[in-house]
Amino acid sequence: MLSTDLRNNVLVVRVEEKRIDASRAPAFKDEMTRCIEAGQNQLVLDLSRVDFIDSSGLGALVSCLKRLGPRGSLAVAGATGAVSRLFTLTRMDRVFALHPDVDTAVEQLSA
């Protein structure tokens, strides 16, 4: 469900699914964990294709952030609509660095 692309030493992880809900959250978390455990600590999560994230999906996102720890950073790019509203409603816009697109996010992280 994820596709990855290493750009400027930043791993861009794109979610290929339209939803991250209770049925997909465990798989999403597992795949993300593998990326992080492979040694990547500069990650951009591309949510441009995602329409909807439910509470389980949000929990998975936060647990990835926690696993990355203070050394790494997980930026979010391309969050729009319901996803963007969820970030706002749960104040996650203050926890994740949100970017309008991947390029900006990679630029920010690699700077």
Next chain:
Amino acid sequence: MKIRHILLILTAFLGAALLIAVAFQIRDELLGYQTAERMAASNTVRERLLLGTAALASERSQTYVLLIGQRNGASGIMELRDVRRQVDDLLNTAEREITATQASLSNTSSSLATVSRIRREIDALRQQADGLIGLAEGGRGEEFAPHWFQEATRLVEELQSSRMTILQRERPLDPALRTEANLRAFGAILSESIARNQALMSRALENPSEISGLEVDAISQNAGRAALAWELIDGQMVVPLSESVKGAVSGTHENYSSTFAPLQRSLIAALLGQVPPALGPGEWYDLTGRTLSNIALMQRELLRSTRERLDAELSRTRRSVALWSALLLLGAAAVLASIMVVRRRVVRPLESLSQAMLRLADNDLEIPLPRLARADEIGEMNDALRVFKANAIQRQRTQNEKQVLHARLRDAYSQLRKDLEAAAVIQRTMLPPSARIDGVEYHGLFRPSSLIAGDTYNVVRRTDGAIGFFQVDVAGHGAAAALVSVACHHALSQAILTRTQGTPLEEIVVQINEEWPEDLPYFTMILGEIDSRSRRASIIQAGHPSPLVIRSDGAVEMIGEGGFPVGMLPAASYERLEFDLGPGDRLFIYSDGLVEAEDQSGEQFSEVRLRTFVRDAAAEPSAILLDRLNEVLRNWRSTETLDDDLSVLMLERSAERMPANAVH
């Protein structure tokens, strides 16, 4: 018709065909045997008749010469008695043989009658002759002699013809046999011709000068017949005959041509030329007798050869019948054995196999399979059937195991469901029923996605008169979320009740968030408080959707913009929002399951539709508004079920002050 029956019928049919063929062959052989038997019988009869005829001819000559007064000494009479005894014996034997062979020969009675009649006539003739033999000097014997000769010749001819009749009836097919029969017939003509001349020439030589031309003609005719008979005999010799027969014939002919024939010719010539013949009657009689016995020897050789041939044919056909009968028995035994083998090796195993197959097809796995230790097709079929059966038993066992497992799963599931249903009843009893406390009326809508929900809410009255309330939505749903929601329900209710006056409301949330175990799912909530003595109300928004305020005039407002969920980040901070909630104003708190409820095409109900609905239904009392909302959602989903837990809590400050503690 079944294959096993076809096999049996085919085997039986083939067997029957074989046996019938052999039986026909046996019938043919039996017929051949009967024919040979008949031939042999006919031959025996004819043999006696032939010898009898020759003997009668000899008697004729003997009697004739006695009658004309030649050789009439005691030895002549003795010889006559001997030859008569011979004739009687042979004709007797012939009669006996004819009687004995009545069974196999046809039309024997007429032959028998002829022979009997001839014998009677011979007897009568003999009596006539006997009276005259002694008185030959008187000349009466000489007068009777021609009559005797004529009558005796007639009887000889009749005997010959009765023999020929029998030969015609039982004519042999074998060329050698036929030839030998012909040779005997011609031999008989030869012998008769010579025998006649034996008598006639004797008389002519007695008194050559008195002999008439007619008598000499008769003698010449007889000599001609003899020569013709030899020609006929020679004509038969082209057919392969046994060496002994050939030898006998050529020897006799040689003897005849070298001695008898030239002598007879010279005597006839002398008689015709009126010159005295070179030979006396006695010498002629003896010479002719020797020639006749030579011919008789030839005839006996022919008879012996024919007898041998017929005996050989009889024993050959007997052997053939025995051989074919043995073959028939062998064939019958082979047919029986084939049928037995087909029955034992094919029919019975097939029968038991097909029965076993049918029973197996009926799912009867108890049926024992035939025990066949065979490497042929039936053995292979049996082995395959064994594998089928083993597989069927294995399949049945697996099926049974599956059924047992299925039953256990069903039990476990029903136990789980019962547990969940009990839990659901408990969870519902924890939710406050619609009521009014100190001028605040509240109603709830609670729809779990499964039996139990991660959503919960409560309304609690504090001793200081404030009305505390909360609505919680634990991340995820199902049993785990439900358990956490129960824990939250208890913790929040207790926290509202035990909070010392003056402690800010957000302190409760901060404390719970800090102490929240990291392993548990986080939750979002609205925690709030309505001051029953003022128009004010306050809430903490912890990641929960922003509640709506429905003013008494129908205006709809949204309170709050967001906040951290509880149990996600230990360091999160929370803010209290204070707002007016006047008489008739209503607070509408809902979990995200409401706006995220999707229709068939995946479209969410959304905040926009919710606000439109609330605005449209603002005039309705809270209970009715919630009923209608529930109805609208059902229509939206087109189904009874939900993907996420859904709950709504509505609180309304009464338009008029109601007495404290009044609950409806």
